Amino acid sequence: MNYLQGKDIQLVKFTERYITADYIGWLNDSEVNRYLGAERMPVSRDDVNIPDSDETILLAIISNHTDTPKYIGTISLHYIDWIDRKGEVGYMIGSKEHWGKGVATEAVGLITNYALNRLNHNKISAGVIEGNTGSIKVLKKNGYKQYAVAVQDYYLDGEYLDTLRFYRLSEWKI
Ligand SMILES: CC(C)(COP(=O)(O)OP(=O)(O)OC[C@H]1O[C@@H](n2cnc3c(N)ncnc32)[C@H](O)[C@@H]1OP(=O)(O)O)[C@@H](O)C(=O)NCCC(=O)NCCS
Secondary structure (H helix, E strand, C coil), rough: CCCCEECCHHHHHHHHHHCCCHHHHHHHCCCCCCCCHHHHHCCCHCCCCCCCCCEEEEEEEEEEECCCEEEEEEEEEEEEEECCCCEEEEEEEECHCCCCCHHHHHHHHHHHHHHHHHCCCEEEEEHHHHHHHHHHHHHCCCEEEEEEEEEEEEEEEEEEEEEEEEEEECCCHC
């Protein structure tokens, strides 16, 4: 899949052209990566790999909020299992001026709809570190429900935080 069109955003297949200085900056921005775990260490251009398997779909998020389309973040469907028909969603709005404008809600809606209705997945999961209030809202607004807590899962600022686990099933099973 190369392209998903939403109302205010488009999702476009992530290629070399999206490994920009802004992108590396987002990965190294302590406000952006606070709850992203894997990116808590300094990241350089050489650390970035474009996924090359049928287990991961990585997409750039392009905002159409202004006349000029702007690359503002990424979203992925990963850990795709084609036998159990499931995957896991992850997302990062790197451009902080675009926070709170409904971008993540729309992006998660688009990729969830694509996975459940076009890939015929049965279940999409997501994990959110406690305290990431915006991300929890994004999932709930897209029909995700919490099913578990991974206790003391993530070390941040001198304390262990829980990971909240969410899932969304295909429509006919809700
Ligand atoms: C968390 C994040 C995904 C939210 O994206 P966003 O595009 O700003 O979210 P939305 O605009 O769709 O907001 C959805 C809801 O969450 C609220 N919200 C967003 N950020 C919030 C925050 N920091 N604190 C409290 N609420 C917040 C919005 O006001 C909105 O609420 P509403 O529906 O009641 O109006 C974004 O800030 C981000 O990418 N952060 C860095 C990476 C990250 O944490 N990714 C998620 C990992 S699980």
